Amino acid sequence: MSDKSFPVPSRAERRRAARCKPVNREQLLLRSVDVEKLVEEDHPVRAIWELVDKADLERFYEAIEAVEGEAGCSAWDPRVLISLWLYAVSRAVSSGREIARRCEYDPAYQWLTGLEVINYHTLSDFRVQHEKALDELFAQVLGVLSHEGLVTLERVMHDGVKVEAGASDKSFRREETLERHLDLARQQVKEMKEREKAYGPEVTERVAKARERAVREKKERLESALRELKQIQGAQSDPEKRQKVRVSTTDPQARIMQQPGGGFAPGYNVQISTDAKATVIVGVGVSQAGNDAGELIPAVERMEANLGQVPQQMVVDGSFINQQNLVEMESKKIEVIGPVPDHASQTPAALQKRGVAPEFFPDAFVYDPEENRYTCPAGQKLAYEGQEKRGFSIRHRYRARVGDCQGCPFKGQCCPESKVRSLVRTEEPDEVKAHRQKMETESARTIYKQRSAVAEFPNAWIKEKFGLRQFRLRGLFKVRIEALWASLTYNICQWIRLCWRPKQAVRVGN
Numbered sequence: 001m002s003d004k005s006f007p008v009p010s011r012a013e014r015r016r017a018a019r020c021k022p023v024n025r026e027q028l029l030l031r032s033v034d035v036e037k038l039v040e041e042d043h044p045v046r047a048i049w050e051l052v053d054k055a056d057l058e059r060f061y062e063a064i065e066a067v068e069g070e071a072g073c074s075a076w077d078p079r080v081l082i083s084l085w086l087y088a089v090s091r092a093v094s095s096g097r098e099i100a101r102r103c104e105y106d107p108a109y110q111w112l113t114g115l116e117v118i119n120y121h122t123l124s125d126f127r128v129q130h131e132k133a134l135d136e137l138f139a140q141v142l143g144v145l146s147h148e149g150l151v152t153l154e155r156v157m158h159d160g161v162k163v164e165a166g167a168s169d170k171s172f173r174r175e176e177t178l179e180r181h182l183d184l185a186r187q188q189v190k191e192m193k194e195r196e197k198a199y200g201p202e203v204t205e206r207v208a209k210a211r212e213r214a215v216r217e218k219k220e221r222l223e224s225a226l227r228e229l230k231q232i233q234g235a236q237s238d239p240e241k242r243q244k245v246r247v248s249t250t251d252p253q254a255r256i257m258q259q260p261g262g263g264f265a266p267g268y269n270v271q272i273s274t275d276a277k278a279t280v281i282v283g284v285g286v287s288q289a290g291n292d293a294g295e296l297i298p299a300v301e302r303m304e305a306n307l308g309q310v311p312q313q314m315v316v317d318g319s320f321i322n323q324q325n326l327v328e329m330e331s332k333k334i335e336v337i338g339p340v341p342d343h344a345s346q347t348p349a350a351l352q353k354r355g356v357a358p359e360f361f362p363d364a365f366v367y368d369p370e371e372n373r374y375t376c377p378a379g380q381k382l383a384y385e386g387q388e389k390r391g392f393s394i395r396h397r398y399r400a401r402v403g404d405c406q407g408c409p410f411k412g413q414c415c416p417e418s419k420v421r422s423l424v425r426t427e428e429p430d431e432v433k434a435h436r437q438k439m440e441t442e443s444a445r446t447i448y449k450q451r452s453a454v455a456e457f458p459n460a461w462i463k464e465k466f467g468l469r470q471f472r473l474r475g476l477f478k479v480r481i482e483a484l485w486a487s488l489t490y491n492i493c494q495w496i497r498l499c500w501r502p503k504q505a506v507r508v509g510n
């Protein structure tokens with residue numbers, strides 16, 4: 001039989017002839033939902049609820065004004081709001097609006113709220129209104145992790161990481177500009193009030209109130225910026241630098257800091273202490289300091305407040321090592337492991353960068369303490385030039401004579417980029433000298449090598465999984481709360497990962 005007697009239908013003809021199930025989008029459906037079955041037995045949201053449900057949340061309940069038997073709306077149960085925020089943070093959701101949206105369709109959020117939708121104002125306010133209660137919850141979760149053997153405080157790795165603020169660097173202004181803008185804002189507030197008094201509100205009451213609030217908040221932000229500016233100026237001794245001080249008009253408490261990826265941007269210094277046993281965060285703080293020198297002692301105090309004891313050993317990088325910290329840690333019987341920072345210009349890397357050959361590194365110069373001068377490998381003298389105090393140490397400077405170096409056959413290897421060779425001798429306090437010697441031992445070096453892996457684990461988790469690369473909230477107080485929510489969520493994630501077993505699984509196991 002030929003193809004002509006049985007023609008094959010084309011694709012379009014086959015599609016026209018096929019019978020498909022129609023989609024009716026105009027119908028109304030009533031569905032029954034078993035809320036309990038919205039999420040599986042081993043869903044992390046159940047673990048979060050289980051942990052929060054067992055916690056003592058007395059302080060959260062204190063703030064609720066609605067009382068049984070009295071008129072007024074019932075408040076949302078803090079257990080639900082806490083669990084919502086913890087689950088949201090663990091899923092890189094960082095806004096009350098987004099949580100409210102997800103309560104309408106995401107099964108995990110629906111399970112937590114029992115299919116109710118929560119107003120985003122309630123969620124946003126709740127996040128920042130319970131600082132002390134949140135601190136207590138953080139400590140309680142640490143207690144649970146400690147009970148599970150995940151926190152021992154035998155070795156704590158501490159690190160500081162700069163996190164960008166929500167403010168742009170374009171929002172930074174000098175004193176004159178701030179004062180000019182503030183005068184304008186005050187004028188605006190005054191004119192608005194006068195206009196309203198003379199003609200009544202030109203728009204609806206709601207719009208008028210919103211406008212008034214916007215102008216008032218702008219004025220308050222500028223006043224706060226000016227206060228911060230005066231504070232920074234007060235701490236600056238150099239009059240020229242004092243004049244150049246700038247602060248952000250959108251987040252006056254943010255400071256321009258060097259960021260981990262390079263470059264400078266407005267940010268905050270987040271200090272995280274991590275127990276080495278199971279990489280649990282045992283303390284978190286936020287500061288405005290551009291360097292970590294003064295952050296070690298507050299970190300120990302936070303751990304003491306959270307767990308009632310100080311760590312046995314703290315491992316830190318060189319930015320935390322100074323005389324004051326070493327003395328304080330000694331008095332608290334805490335062993336410190338961390339390298340003593342070398343003079344930046346005298347490190348092998350810096351010398352090599354300047355083209356100095358290893359045979360002409362500082363070790364090759366002989367110091368004569370009686371004459372207080374050095375002798376170079378070519379036999380020439382480097383005379384004492386002066387001294388300067390830098391942090392915990394005194395730096396003595398020595399310099400060769402121009403004529404000696406210019407006629408020297410080794411000049412190309414010794415000081416190729418300068419006319420003459422100079423040296424720095426650093427005089428350190430006894431505590432620092434003893435610490436430097438300890439850091440030369442094999443055991444101290446081995447412990448220090450573990451630091452970055454442990455200390456950077458929570459940082460990486462919070463940045464990669466929670467998406468906290470930039471603060472969403474503004475101001476030191478709120479930024480600290482945002483960091484605290486992230487750290488609490490991180491610890492709960494570790495508890496889920498290492499300890500939690502779903503109820504059904506436990507039943508099967510039993």
Ligand code: SF4
Nearest residue numbers: 376378405408414421
């Ligand atoms: S360059 Fe100057 S300091 Fe260096 S070896 Fe020669 S004389 Fe000495």
